[in-house]
Amino acid sequence: MSFLDNLIMGFGVALTPETLLACAIGVTLGTAIGVLPGIGPIVGISLLLPLTFDLSPTNALVMLAGIYYGGLYGGSTAAILLNLPGTPSAAATCLEGYPMAKSGRAGVALLLTTLASFVGGTFSIIVMMAFSVPLTSLALAFGSAEYFSMMVLGLIAAGAISAGSPTKGMAMVLLGLLLGIVGTDVETGQFRYTFGFMQLADGISLVVLAMGLFGVSEIMFNFASGTAKPTMKASDITVRSLLPSRDEMRRSWPAMGRGSVLGAAIGFLPGAGATIAAFIAYAVERKISTEPHRFGKGAVEGLTSVEAANNSAAQAAFIPTMTLGIPGNAVMALMMGALMIHGITPGPLIVSEQPQLFWGLIASFWLGNLFLVVLNAPLVVVWVRLLTVPYNVLFPIILFLICIGVYSINNAPFDIVLVLILGFVGYLMRLADLPPASLMLGFVLGPLLEQHLRRALLLSRGDGSVFITHPISAGFLLMAVAVLIWSFRTRKRLA
Amino acid sequence: MSSRSKLTPDRLGGVALTFTGLAAAALATEYRIGTLGQMGPGFFPILLGLLLAALGLKISLAPTPTEPRLLPRPPWRAMVLIALGIGLFAATIDRLGLIIATASMVYVVSYADLRTTWRSAIMLSVTVSTAAVFIFIWLLDLPIHAVWR
Numbered sequence: 313m314s315f316l317d318n319l320i321m322g323f324g325v326a327l328t329p330e331t332l333l334a335c336a337i338g339v340t341l342g343t344a345i346g347v348l349p350g351i352g353p354i355v356g357i358s359l360l361l362p363l364t365f366d367l368s369p370t371n372a373l374v375m376l377a378g379i380y381y382g383g384l385y386g387g388s389t390a391a392i393l394l395n396l397p398g399t400p401s402a403a404a405t406c407l408e409g410y411p412m413a414k415s416g417r418a419g420v421a422l423l424l425t426t427l428a429s430f431v432g433g434t435f436s437i438i439v440m441m442a443f444s445v446p447l448t449s450l451a452l453a454f455g456s457a458e459y460f461s462m463m464v465l466g467l468i469a470a471g472a473i474s475a476g477s478p479t480k481g482m483a484m485v486l487l488g489l490l491l492g493i494v495g496t497d498v499e500t501g502q503f504r505y506t507f508g509f510m511q512l513a514d515g516i517s518l519v520v521l522a523m524g525l526f527g528v529s530e531i532m533f534n535f536a537s538g539t540a541k542p543t544m545k546a547s548d549i550t551v552r553s554l555l556p557s558r559d560e561m562r563r564s565w566p567a568m569g570r571g572s573v574l575g576a577a578i579g580f581l582p583g584a585g586a587t588i589a590a591f592i593a594y595a596v597e598r599k600i601s602t603e604p605h606r607f608g609k610g611a612v613e614g615l616t617s618v619e620a621a622n623n624s625a626a627q628a629a630f631i632p633t634m635t636l637g638i639p640g641n642a643v644m645a646l647m648m649g650a651l652m653i654h655g656i657t658p659g660p661l662i663v664s665e666q667p668q669l670f671w672g673l674i675a676s677f678w679l680g681n682l683f684l685v686v687l688n689a690p691l692v693v694v695w696v697r698l699l700t701v702p703y704n705v706l707f708p709i710i711l712f713l714i715c716i717g718v719y720s721i722n723n724a725p726f727d728i729v730l731v732l733i734l735g736f737v738g739y740l741m742r743l744a745d746l747p748p749a750s751l752m753l754g755f756v757l758g759p760l761l762e763q764h765l766r767r768a769l770l771l772s773r774g775d776g777s778v779f780i781t782h783p784i785s786a787g788f789l790l791m792a793v794a795v796l797i798w799s800f801r802t803r804k805r806l807a
Numbered sequence: 808m809s810s811r812s813k814l815t816p817d818r819l820g821g822v823a824l825t826f827t828g829l830a831a832a833a834l835a836t837e838y839r840i841g842t843l844g845q846m847g848p849g850f851f852p853i854l855l856g857l858l859l860a861a862l863g864l865k866i867s868l869a870p871t872p873t874e875p876r877l878l879p880r881p882p883w884r885a886m887v888l889i890a891l892g893i894g895l896f897a898a899t900i901d902r903l904g905l906i907i908a909t910a911s912m913v914y915v916v917s918y919a920d921l922r923t924t925w926r927s928a929i930m931l932s933v934t935v936s937t938a939a940v941f942i943f944i945w946l947l948d949l950p951i952h953a954v955w956r
Contacts, residue, residue, distance in 0.1 A: 774842055
């Protein structure tokens with residue numbers, strides 16, 4: 313089937329009324345979630361995951377993906393208007409976006425953000441369409457040794473790059489891998505770490521883990537920092553003078569191009585993601601600028617490049633998740649969990665066996681980005697209003713949504729208690745500066761990693777050299793070692 | 808007092824991870840370990856546990872930065888009330904139904920914020936439980952009882 317046929321089929325799926333509706337609901341909810349501090353895309357997707365059980369797998373995934381990139385968009389809105397990054401990647405948006413807003417250019421910043429996100433997203437979607445098929449055929453040649461080594465690379469990258477300290481990141485990956493073991497061993501039926509609780513026989517639910525570590529702990533942490541999130545004033549924000557000047561446009565276009573390419577390249581790597589892409593894009597803009605003194609005071613290219621990069625990376629991250637079954641970050645891990653709940657195993661076969669789902673999802677990305685442009689530009693005022701909800705009203709509602717969301721998965725009160733315990737664990741992890749996102753990735757990949765390790769060694773009759781004698785596997789491991797050395801050395805230099 | 812012996816959050820975290828790793832490895836010795844070619848269910852967890860213990864040790868022994876972050880005072884009031892509220896929800900949802908579980912949970916956790924008055928707590932708890940019934944039972948048709956059975 314040709315590229316064009318796939319494209320047409322994809323749009324055929326994405327343009328059906330139900331899918332279109334799922335996409336629209338997803339991006340709108342996502343934007344709201346992104347604007348509100350305290351519920352990031354991980355908590356948002358976990359909250360809404362149980363509600364997609366009745367949808368078809370395609371619609372469910374389209375909606376959840378919409379929440380993700382809609383969330384990035386909403387995060388930028390809050391970052392520009394109030395210097396509050398609603399999502400981690402929006403922290404880079406604050407750097408130039410907020411100074412622009414302070415100097416009365418908020419409308420311009422928001423419009424350019426929307427435009428840059430659209431450009432970045434579109435670029436990355438084209439890359440996805442072109443590369444997922446060749447990548448899939450490569451992945452079909454993978455054996456257990458290759459899969460194992462690739463996951464090792466992904467986990468090391470996630471642990472070493474994303475966090476402040478590589479040692480802490482790696483420790484969290486290991487803790488996640490251990491938590492992933494809880495439950496019944498698939499090969500022998502042995503219960504592991506269940507402590508006599510039958511409720512743990514199927515393992516810890518991904519949603520419970522995500523809501524505990526990210527949702528409950530965030531609320532506790534907000535009380536700890538004593539701020540309990542101040543009430544926002546929306547009155548002084550007006551969206552006037554939306555149109556950017558000629559000079560601003562001239563600076564923006566090439567920056568968007570650079571951001572898009574960087575984002576797609578970084579998002580594709582396992583373990584990296586939108587946040588890293590955004591910060592690297594910002595650093596690059598600053599480095600190549602002929603007038604670096606403008607940065608930090610509302611340099612428009614620093615904003616558009618960052619926005620193009622984070623959106624481009626967000627979309628590109630779907631490639632390894634869908635075609636290899638290897639999620640690159642915590643949000644993708646949740647996406648993969650959602651797919652599996654719907655009875656679909658992500659992996660190289662997904663493109664040939666579920667072409668409707670795969671191409672439909674990709675086409676929906678583009679439509680979703682279009683929705684964001686059309687729907688959200690006029691809705692900015694509404695999103696800002698959302699920020700005026702006082703925290704003492706917001707946090708009980710979030711806690712209630714966590715409780716009901718967790719309960720609705722298995723109708724098990726046990727899971728609610730578990731989410732509370734994990735909330736305390738997450739709070740302690742935050743105190744010690746241990747990154748929960750690395751833990752999530754380890755948790756999702758743990759069972760797969762063990763399975764492929766066992767299988768590879770079974771086939772080689774216990775000969776550990778298979779991982780080095782297979783060239784692709786050896787290549788992955790070599791890269792993993794390089795990442796590890798590089799991260800510890802740059803860390804040393806910074807310290 | 809030398810800077811090495813200061814009790815920083817980092818150091819405590821490292822110690823906790825070391826213990827977790829050792830405990831995980833110790834528990835996993837109960838499972839069959841097997842050989843490299845025929846791995847039992849104990850092999851992988853023991854390996855992970857020991858690696859985690861090693862990294863935990865490395866974190867706990869790292870030299871303290873010149874300006875160590877201090878342990879913030881834990882928000883006891885909020886933590887206790889949140890735990891109590893969530894616990895109430897878990898204890899009541901099966902038998903007493905969604906309305907009572909939601910209302911009591913929202914009421915209790917509301918007091919975690921010092922600005923909450925009894926009036927605002929009741930208002931919020933009534934609003935959220937009404938909306939909960941409407942959204943989760945009528946609209947989404949989740950298999951949850953609204954009241955006791």
